[in-house]
Amino acid sequence: MPSLRQSFYLLKFLQHRDTQGPREAHESQYAASEVRRDDAFQAARFEFRQEFVEAEKSQAAGEQERGDLFERLNSDLQETFDINQHRRERSYQESDTLQESTFQRNETKREAIFQGGQSNRATMYEKEHDSHVQRSTWFRDNRSSILVQGRQTREKSCVDMEAAFLNQFTRLSKIQEDSFALKEQERDAMVATLLTELPLNPESPDKTAPEPALPEIPVPFPEPTAVASYPPAPSTYIPFPSSTPVTPSATVQAYPSVVIDRRSRSRSPRSTRRRRTPQNTYADIRHRRASRSASRVTATSPLRLSLSKPEETFTQKGSIELADPFEERFHVAQCQRSEDFTDEEERREGLFKAAEAERDLAEGGRTQTFERKGRVWQQTFQDMLDAQKSHYNEKERSRTEVHMWRDDIYRVVQQRQADGFAMLIVEVEKQAQAEDSLEDGLCAELKYRMESVCSRQIRLLQAARKDQWDHFTMAQLRRRGELGLSLPILPSMSPRSRASNLESLAYSLNSSYESPVPHALGTLLVKGATTLKPLPLPGVEIKLNKIRVEKSFQGRQKKRQILFDRAQYRREQVFEKGMEERRRVFVVNEQRRVDDFEKQQRVRRDDFAERDDQRERQFKAVQQQREALFFTAERSREAKFHDTERAQTREFSEAQRDRSTRFHAKQQEIQTSFFATERTRLEDINAWGIRLLQKMERDGKAYELEEAEREDIFRASISSVHSQSC
Secondary structure, three states, X not given: OOOHHHHHHHHHHHHHHHHHHHHHHHHHHHHHHHHHHHHHHHHHHHHHHHHHHHHHHHHOHHHHHHHHHHHHXXXXXXXXXXXXXXXXXXXXXXXXXXXXHHHHHHHHHHHHHHHHHXXXXXXXXXHHHHHHHHHHHHHHHHXXXXXXXXXXXXXXXXXXXXXXXHHHHHHHHHHHHHHHHHHHHHHHHHHHHHHHHOOOOOOOOOOOEEXXXXXXXXXXXXXXXXXXXXXXXXXXXXXXXXXOOOOHHHHHHHOOOOOOOOOOEEOOOOOOOOOOOOOOOHHHHXXXXXXXXXXXXXXXXXXXXXXXXXXXXXXXXXXXXXXXXOHHXXXXXXXHHHHHHHHHHXXXXXXXXXXXXXXXXXXXXXXXXXXXXXXXXXXXXXXXXXXXXXXXXXXXXXXXXXXXXHHHHHHHHHXXXXXXXXXXXXXXXXXXXXXXXXXXXHHHHHHHHHHHHHHHHHHHHHHHHHHHHHHHHHHHHHXXXXXXXXXXXXXXXXXXXXXXXXHHHHHHHHOOOOOOOOHHHHHHHOOOOOOOOOOOOOXXXXXXXXXXXXXXXXXXXXXXXXXXXXXXXXXHHHHHHHHHHHHHHHHHHHHHXXXXXXXXXXXHHHHHHHHHHHHHHHHHHHHHHHHHHHHHHHHHHHHHHHHHHHHHHHHHHHHHHHHHHHHHHHHHHHHHHHHHHHHHHHHHHHHHHHHHHHHHHHHHHHHHXXXXXXXXXXXXXXXXXXXXXX
């Protein structure tokens, strides 16, 4: 049977479901009516905007006509200005052509003089350069003959060193072999003497007492269906409960006792092994796991969860309210539309005032435009003067650069001659360096050849010593066997390690079993769950409430529409009044603007004529000044050319003397360095051979250390024999 609280919540839920339908219908009707009102409001706003735009277009026509007249005046004045500008440019071009022809006539004479001087200087340089080349060839041939003699001398020294390496190798090899053979004979003789003088222990130390076997350690195994803990079994076999269909024989086959018998060798016959019992038995571990599983199941009982849901889902909704829920929303929408219209009307008033202010400022703007145009004309004229001045200065600079160009040609030729001489010097140096590099490479090959011979002989000595070690090792093993000595034996696993391994094995077997929650406990936890029986439907009172709500809603809908229509009419009246006031203000201001425009047009024509006369006078004065500057500059260029030509002749003669001095100094330096290097190479070859001989001698002394080490090993084994005999 359902409880009283459950029935109460179900009744409230059904009432909430029945009243939900009308509320959604009212919401839909209100939204549709609000959309229609908003569409009507937007349509009226669009008509207001269209009417305002048409009025603005008609008022802008007068200002457009004044702008066209102003542009026509500017066009006429611009044409006059362009004609005068072209006339002034032609006058400048005629003057510039006359100046250029005068300059070219004088420049042709100067160029002929310059080319003659360049030809004479080039001839003198070629003769000097050929003399230096011939002198360099003579020095190179002289060095080549001396280099051939030096190579032969160094080759002979290398052959002598190789013979010395062979002699030293033969001597060291004989010393090592003879010494090792003698030592081995002495050691064998000493062992033979010990075998005859010292009796050995009849018990061989290699035979160690066997290690006692480990006792069998019982390993308990789990019961698959256990929940609570059980005490640990005292024997090696744990029987299964009676409920498990497993026979004892099958149990023994599936879970045999773990018996580990590890034996190791030890020198002491009295060594024993102790057994370690695991600290945590399997039954203790099973008991702790079962306790934790039961506590988790009890904490998350499904019955507790199922009974808590209805109280969280069904909440009391309260009685049905008859108040209008859309009144506040309608009021907000009306206020928003009124605010939008007011804002738009204010924007229209602002646009009209801005347009009027713009038309009032248009004449001032045209005045500023004309002034800017006048400044542009003046700037264009000034740019023409600046361009002509810049062109004249550029031409003068290019005329001066002809002189600089000739000086650059002279400098380039001088630099080319200096580079040619520098290349000759570099070639001489590179030739000398190549000769040195070649000889250094040949010397390096000789050194490498000597070092290879020495290294090969050292490796042979080392290989011989290694063979001696191998022979000594085998002989030492033989001698230890004859003396009854044994090699060290690796230690076996300790008792503690074996016990730890048994512990790990027992725990791994125990951890493979889990304690499932008993099925009966899960069944018990979900008992008591129930369902609710259906309740009777609510009465007629709910239908009456729906009718009252519908009538109230429709009445308020009509009231809201009436209020909207009245507000729309008031907005239309406000718009018409504003449009009429704006038309009256426009007519008064337009007449004033026409009068001001005609007056300003006359002033602009007079101002242009006066300024153009000033520009003409300024242009003529500048032309006369440029002509005077040209002739002064031409006389200066002629004088400067002759002074430069004389200075270049003196500079070339000094450069020729300097190159000759540097050439002979470089040749002398190369010859001095060449003879010193040749002497050093022969000394270096001899010193290198001596160092290799010393290296081989040091490596041969390593035999003495190895022999001492072998003697120590042998002496240690002899000492062991003496200690055992004692």
